[in-house]
Amino acid sequence: xxxxxxxxxxxxxxxxxxxxxxxxxxxxxxxxxxxxxxxxxxxxxxxxxxxxxxxxxxxxxxxxxxxxxxxxxxxxxxxxxxxxxxxxxxxxxxxxxxxxxxxxxxxxxxxxxxxxxxxxxxxxxxxxxxxxxxxxxxxxxxxxxxxxxxxxxxxxxxxxxxxxxxxxxxxxxxxxxxxxxxxxxxxxxxxxxxxxxxxxxxxxxxxxxxxxxxxxxxxxxxxxxxxxxxxxxxxxxxxxxxxxxxxxxxxxxxxxxxxxxxxxxxxxxxxxxxxxxxxxxxxxxxxxxxxxxxxxxxxxxxxxxxxxxxxxxxxxxxxx
Amino acid sequence: xxxxxxxxxxxxxxxxxxxxxxxxxxxxxxxxxxxxxxxxxxxxxxxxxxxxxxxxxxxxxxxxxxxxxxxxxxxxxxxxxxxxxxxxxxxxxxxxxxxxxxxxxxxxxxxxxxxxxxxxxxxxxxxxxxxxxxxxxxxxxxxxxxxxxxxxxxxxxxxxxxxxxxxxxxxxxxxxxxxxxxxxxxxxxxxxxxxxxxxxxxxxxxxxxxxxxxxxxxxxxxxxxxxxxxxxx
Numbered sequence: 001x002x003x004x005x006x007x008x009x010x011x012x013x014x015x016x017x018x019x020x021x022x023x024x025x026x027x028x029x030x031x032x033x034x035x036x037x038x039x040x041x042x043x044x045x046x047x048x049x050x051x052x053x054x055x056x057x058x059x060x061x062x063x064x065x066x067x068x069x070x071x072x073x074x075x076x077x078x079x080x081x082x083x084x085x086x087x088x089x090x091x092x093x094x095x096x097x098x099x100x101x102x103x104x105x106x107x108x109x110x111x112x113x114x115x116x117x118x119x120x121x122x123x124x125x126x127x128x129x130x131x132x133x134x135x136x137x138x139x140x141x142x143x144x145x146x147x148x149x150x151x152x153x154x155x156x157x158x159x160x161x162x163x164x165x166x167x168x169x170x171x172x173x174x175x176x177x178x179x180x181x182x183x184x185x186x187x188x189x190x191x192x193x194x195x196x197x198x199x200x201x202x203x204x205x206x207x208x209x210x211x212x213x214x215x216x217x218x219x220x221x222x223x224x225x226x227x228x229x230x231x232x233x234x235x236x237x238x239x240x241x242x243x244x245x246x247x248x249x250x251x252x253x254x255x256x257x258x259x260x261x262x263x264x265x266x267x268x269x270x271x272x273x274x275x276x277x278x279x280x281x282x283x284x285x286x287x288x289x290x291x292x293x294x295x296x297x298x299x300x301x302x303x304x305x306x307x308x309x310x311x312x313x314x315x316x317x318x319x320x
Numbered sequence: 321x322x323x324x325x326x327x328x329x330x331x332x333x334x335x336x337x338x339x340x341x342x343x344x345x346x347x348x349x350x351x352x353x354x355x356x357x358x359x360x361x362x363x364x365x366x367x368x369x370x371x372x373x374x375x376x377x378x379x380x381x382x383x384x385x386x387x388x389x390x391x392x393x394x395x396x397x398x399x400x401x402x403x404x405x406x407x408x409x410x411x412x413x414x415x416x417x418x419x420x421x422x423x424x425x426x427x428x429x430x431x432x433x434x435x436x437x438x439x440x441x442x443x444x445x446x447x448x449x450x451x452x453x454x455x456x457x458x459x460x461x462x463x464x465x466x467x468x469x470x471x472x473x474x475x476x477x478x479x480x481x482x483x484x485x486x487x488x489x490x491x492x493x494x495x496x497x498x499x500x501x502x503x504x505x506x507x508x509x510x511x512x513x514x515x516x517x518x519x520x521x522x523x524x525x526x527x528x529x530x531x532x533x534x535x536x537x538x539x540x541x542x543x544x545x546x547x548x549x550x551x552x553x
Contacts, residue, residue: 213426
């Protein structure tokens with residue numbers, strides 16, 4: 001089947017065939033799906049890392065994180081149309097969508113989540129679950145039930161040859177490069193700046209960080225903003241790849257939690273390995289046994305949890 | 321001159337249990353004041369209430385002539401109060417250097433610079449770039465260094481010798497003595513009354529959340545009946 005047909009299915013779950021038989025793939029199809037899995041993994045990593053930073057530092061189980069991903073995509077759709085006469089409008093749309101979602105996240109944290117910190121974590125879980133439903137309905141109301149699409153600008157080549165493989169340029173090359181750049185920036189932020197030291201310390205003992213004079217409420221808002229921005233950016237980058245639908249939020253949030261659990265709560269490398277493992281596993285399953293695609297992430301999660309209850313890179317003492 | 325830190329009729333609760341009952345005390349600049357008493361007498365809670373970690377339901381706390389009752393811990397730290405909690409709370413996922421850097425971010429400039437800390441605490445200097453997985457004594461040194469590097473006006477030192485082997489405890493004691501000699505103001509909570517008194521100018525004796533005695537160390541020692549009753553020495 002052609003790549004375009006697969007992409008038109010919308011969402012991350014693409015299958016080669018509707019049949020339930022196990023297929024013996026050729027090497028070309030295998031490589032193709034491996035690359036697909038990596039691309040999908042890149043988006044998973046961005047969303048999961050944002051969720052993981054918020055979860056690890058603040059202990060907030062944010063069910064609206066998938067909504068921020070979805071909003072990033074819809075805003076890109078909206079802004080790409082609005083910016084079509086501006087040079088580089090496509091890129092400005094992606095950037096603006098991500099920033100708007102980041103700011104929305106900051107407002108969301110300071111107005112809705114902050115009053116709940118002194119309560120049990122289930123309160124924020126319920127709140128963010130409720131707001132996720134609201135976001136989904138708002139998106140349906142505003143952009144409709146039908147899928148929308150964002151086209152990449154004509155100056156971006158359709159495909160390019162890498163190591164003898166003819167790959168879709170935006171989806172399999174540009175998106176991977178952009179994600180690696182973003183991950184490098186996040187790594188530098190976490191490991192080479194004072195903000196990173198505060199975040200790392202805060203994931204272990206936020207109260208002690210306050211005792212040392214750090215304004216943690218402000219830090220929480222900032223971190224929630226960064227995490228939301230990453231979800232928004234992933235949605236923005238995904239907008240030209242898949243058909244954008246209002247059910248993205250619910251599809252992605254459950255997957256994202258699975259990825260975070262596979263990788264380990266609070267771990268940077270956990271989000272990366274978890275995202276890649278799930279992305280690749282899903283894509284290979286789409287080739288080998290399509291009916292099982294939707295349960296792949298949870299199969300992987302179950303296996304990992306049996307062997308490593310804290311996930312691959314989970315740290316002792318977090319959320320325990 | 322008014323006191324540097326002053327608690328006036330402070331009442332605090334853990335749920336329904338009344339853990340601080342009408343506690344009044346003061347610490348003058350340059351003094352080391354000991355909070356004495358048995359476990360559960362409210363000594364640590366007093367420190368936590370000053371630091372804004374346990375709310376004072378009634379009463380007032382003043383610091384440098386400003387009311388600070390129930391302010392947030394980070395704003396109190398920025399005002400010049402350093403708290404060294406009894407469990408030390410070192411960040412094991414940071415290096416020794418990062419632990420200190422974190423403490424200096426919101427701290428003030430003063431005699432304690434990073435260089436001076438490493439000169440003074442040689443063991444920390446050696447492990448600067450290593451993860452802060454330290455022995456109890458080293459953790460305590462780092463916890464104290466973390467307080468000093470912020471150049472605070474007062475250090476609330478909660479059980480610095482707790483859980484340490486006798487020899488290590490003596491090192492920490494020596495360290496506190498030297499810091500005292502530098503002229504730092506300290507509110508000291510220490511289980512061992514003899515050690516606490518040898519380090520302090522004045523003391524308050526607490527029992528069941530109340531102040532039951534106070535005075536200079538000499539005066540406290542002279543009151544044998546009280547020493548027997550509340551401190552069992």
